[in-house]
Amino acid sequence: MNRGLFSFITSNDFYKKLDKKWVITLDKYHKFWFDLIVNYKQLGDDINTKDLIVNKLRNIEEEVRSHLDKRFIYFICSRKKVRFNLKKKPWTNPLTKYTYIHLLIGRDRIKKRIKVKFIDANSSKSPKIKLNEKFIFIFYENGNTETVPIHEFLDLAKINLGICSNVEYVGYTNEPSRRPTNKSHAGLADILYKISNEDNDFLIYFNTFCVRAMQIESALGINIVAENGLINEINADKEGKIIEKCFISYFDSNLQDNNKKSEEGSLKNNLFMLKSEFNISKIDVYYNQINETDYTLFSSNSVRAMNEHYFSVSLIDDNVVIKRNIKPLISNE
Structure with missing residues (x-):
């Protein structure tokens, strides 16, 4: 228009x-x-x-x-900086299907555990996941892999960590x-x-x-x-x-x-x-x-x-x- x-x-x-x-x-x-x-x-x-x-x-x-x-x-x-805690592997509860993932927050690397339910739409099973500090990799049964940065993942999963975005600069x-x-x-x-x-x-x-x-x-x-x-x-x-x-x-x-x-x-x-x-x-x-x-x-x-x-x-x-x-x-x- x-x-x-x-x-x-x-x-x-x-x-x-x-x-x-x-x-x-x-x-x-x-x-x-x-x-x-x-x-x-x-x-x-x-x-x-x-x-x-x-x-x-x-x-x-x-x-x-x-x-x-x-x-x-x-x-x-x-x-506030957030990273995946690689010292603790993700674990999926076979009954609830929730996967538990561990995070490290800020300079002091404060520990936090979150739970997320992953579902493979094609198989209705929980897909395999792997982590590095900044990314989560989701492996589906059809061979596709989804790579998601940690901030996008936390946002999409609507994880509430009580952290805000502090506006430091406004531009045009x-x-x-x-x-x-x-x-x-x-x-x-x-x-x-x-x-x-x-x-x-x-x-x-x-x-x-x-x-x-x-x-x-x-x-x-x-x-x-x-x-x-x-x-x-x-x-x-x-x-x-x-x-x-x-x-x-x-x-x-x-x-x-x-x-x-x-x-x-x-x-x-x-x-x-x-x-x-x-x-x-x-x-x-x-x-x-x-x-x-x-x-x-x-x-x-x-x-x-x-x-x-x-x-x-x-x-x-x-x-x-x-x-x-x-x-x-x-x-x-």
């Missing part, structure tokens, strides 16, 4: 005079473990995990370009296959330098969002809602940068303090522009994933760990004001 398909709406006098706000909700997200980009040959010379990730991201880019041409807002997160890109995955990135370098990789792993979440202009009040009892991608009232680049600045201000990471004044100034200018040119007086943001796991639990040094993040952004007395835990009228559910 082409961006701006219904752009004629923006020239309508009735629409232009409406008092509006933006409501931003999550469209899709994709996460990747940075270790698979750096140590891309750990599965052998024949498998390059970086190439697999980059190719997947290129396919995602093409899909997004063909559907309203959105921009990606990425979170670089630190997360239209080419996630290149930035920050090419490793030439100042924010990423700061994170890797300042945060212990003995205690933490690093994940990158790429997000796309749905931005709707919504009438604030209606005397007629009719609410007017228009998706910005369809009317292109604000172009894709500007839209993406506004979303980025909102999340930078919300998570307020210490690692982005050096640019705090610049980022807040940019957000302030954009809020003024939205109000003066488009009659959009505030922004409500609702960030959550439908399937909640430990890997959808986000925090920062300024925000406690939560699966759902609601906040509003507005310009009051020439100051950017962030109000947290404000739920908008609509969500992505």
Whole structure:
């Protein structure tokens, strides 16, 4: 679907005079473990995990370009390191069919046991599994082998370890296959330098969002809602940068303090522009994933760990004001 398909709406006098706000909700997200980009040959010379990730991201880019041409807002997160404990072999209970697997968490290698039920869809039997520290290998009776990185495995199995993804850096890109995955990135370098990789792993979440202009009040009892991608009232680049600045201000990471004044100034200018040119007086943001796991639990040094993040952004007395835990009228559910 082409961006701006219904752009004629923006020239309508009735629409232009409406008092509006933006409501931003999550469209899709994709996460990747940075270790698979750096140590891309750990599965052998024949498998390059970086190439697999980059190719997947290129396919995602093409899909997004063909559907309203959105921009990606990425979170670089630190997360307590988790590894498989190779000193204790997995064991399957023949009665319950649960397989017990042992983990080591963090620098202190705290021991944790989890249970997972593996089922071979073709035979209804429990498949054989093998482990190394970072991967689980699942062997099926038809000869196929599934190789799953530990973080993806824990997420898919919905294992609750009480660990959250701490947002260290928020950024913007239209080419996630290149930035920050090419490793030439100042924010990423700061994170890797300042945060212990003995205690933490690093994940990158790429997000796309749905931005709707919504009438604030209606005397007629009719609410007017228009998706910005369809009317292109604000172009894709500007839209993406506004979303980025909102999340930078919300998570307020210490690692982005050096640019705090610049980022807040940019957000302030954009809020003024939205109000003066488009009659959009505030922004409500609702960030959550439908399937909640430990890997959808986000925090920062300024925000406690939560699966759902609601906040509003507005310009009051020439100051950017962030109000947290404000739920908008609509969500992505």
